[in-house]
Amino acid sequence: MVPSHPARAQSAEQGTQQVVQFLQQHEYRQSLSQADQLLTTAPRDCRLLSLRGMALTGLQKSVEAEQSFKQALRNCPNDLLALEGAAQIAYAQRQRQDAVLLLQRILRINPENMTANAMLASIYRSSGKCEKALPYFAASAQMFPQRPQYQQAYAYCLADTAHYAQAAANYEQVLSRHPGKTARFNLALVQWKLHKESLALATLRPLLKDARQESVMTLGALLAEDTGDTPLAVKLLRAAIAAEPRDEMNYLEFAQIAFDHRSPQVGIDMLNAGLTQLPNAAQLYLARGVLEVQISHFNAAIADFQRAHKLAPQLSLAMDAMGIMESQQYKQTSALQLYRKEARSHPKDGLLQYLYAEALSEANPTKDASIEAIAAARKSVESEPGYAPARDLLALLYLRIHNSQQALKEAQTALKINPSDQVALYHEIMACRQLGQKTQVQELVKRLAVMRTEKARQQKTGHRYVLQDEITHTKP
Structure with a gap:
């Protein structure tokens, strides 16, 4: 192999440095011209191809720039300059899948690359994948003081994944640096989810003074x-x-x-x-x-x-409805007569048959009354087999007359209709207990505890009241 001429190598390096200088001065046309001239003698030079891509990007010729970066990557798959340039273009054009793949390649080479971490966090955040976004936000947290909207996106993802205390701390920092209505509303909402109602109301009050939303x-x-x-x-x-x-x-x-x-x-x-x-x-x-x-x-x-x-x-x-009726201590006798009359007038009305069975059950929980209530409840499920409350009631009534197998069957049917039915799960526990199935009872009790905890959390926070979202694709 003939060694390269020292003067020629020095000239090529000087030419490359001149390309860089033109880029730094935003002289993109001169930079492109110089890069093209040098590439005539070194067409596979990865650095020159990447610099050419940067010049084309500056000229807003993204298609040609992308081609130049890809050519560099075909020659040098781990060229960071080319990877970063290609990732920037894919990110700007919302080509999320391509951008993610490129950014992941960058982070395999340089895990501490803050821009790549920030871009991945933003992509996952705007794609609704907050759980995936969190570690990338954390890895680029040094950007938060200069970019409060980016920290707000992080706080959003923390709240969206139920990390409420961390979300509140980040929203507070955002408000201290860059007060905004969205961050204030979301902080109040997160404080409410943390059961700090008075603090949440105090946070929200500035928005309530002239509230139109x-x-x-x-x-x-x-x-x-x-x-x-x-x-x-x-x-x-x-x-x-x-x-x-x-x-x-x-x-x-x-x-x-x-x-x-x-x-x-x-x-x-x-x-x-x-x-x-x-x-x-x-x-x-x-x-x-x-x-x-x-x-x-x-x-x-x-x-x-x-x-x-x-x-x-x-x-x-x-x-x-029946639960609330019961809490109001209405006159059961008159209510029962009303249900009986309506149920007899409409024998195929599943809801009325259910109401009649429920009224019978509440008015007189004896064995005879339970049998009469079972007949009405059976009419209800015959009319509407998928009506879970009637199945729940049947399970309870069968438990009262110690028909454990039938109670278990109805409870399990209700749970197939609605897997979150706590009443049905409780009835299944009681039926298994009557049947002496101790191991099954223990497993069901654990399941019921988890279900109750989740329902209590949902009831407290309210499923409707969600974070306000003003960021769809945060620029890192």
Whole structure:
């Protein structure tokens, strides 16, 4: 092999340095021209190909730039300059799969590359994969002071994956550096999830002074009610309903407050207004029926429960309604007579048969009454085999008459319909206990504990009240 001439090598190096200088001065045309000239004698030079790609990028010729970077990578697969250039183009053009592959190659070579970590975090975050994004955010945390929106994206992912304490700390830092409505709302929401209702309301108050956003008013109402300021809660919910009259959840929250404070007619009036906007909202009929029970309007309540059931048969409407009826200590005798009359008039109405069976069960939990209730409940499941509350009731009734095998069968059927049915799981535990299946009981008890913990968390935080999201593709 003939050794390269020292003067020629020095000249080539000087030419390459000149390409770099042109790039640093943003003289992209001169840089491209110089790189092209040098490549005529060294067409496989990876560094020159990468520098050429950078010049083309500066000229906003991304297609040609990408080709130059790829040519460099074919010759030198681990060339960081080419990998970074190609990744930048894929990232800018939202070619997420290509960008991820390139960024992962960069991090295999240089795990501490902050820009690559930040870009991967941003891609996963904007793709809804917060769990994957977290370690890359953490690896590029030094960027947070200069990029508060990037830290806000990190806080969002922490909250989205239930790391609430860390999320709150990061949102607080964001607010201290760059106050914004979204970060404030999300901090209040996270504080609520941490059961710090008073602190959450204090955080949200600046947004409530001139609130026009429905989600802000609704969250404020929930926090106000949790902290005992019902007048503020009612005021904010009315404002939220005025802002978004077709959002049924605000009507339901208002009805819940009316129920809790024994003001059923106020809640009914609001639900009537809601039903003019949302005539097919099953939950509003259910809520109105619940409030009608409070004032002993049983006929109206049953009509609303039936309407709700027809609109959304998959909901456990009857069970919820009956539980609330029971809590109001209504006259069981008159209610039972009403259900008996309606059930006989409509023998194939699954909901009415269920209500009648439930009323029988509550009015007289004896063996004879249980057998009569079982007959009504069986009619209910014959009409609607997939109605889980009727299965739950059947399991309870069979337990009362010590028919453990049939109780177990009904409980397991209910769980197939709704795997989160705690009532059915409890009945399965009781049936297994009666059957002496100790090992099975222990496993089911553990499962029930997990289910209850998860449901309690969901009820406390509210599945509807989600983080506000203003970032779709954070630039690192």
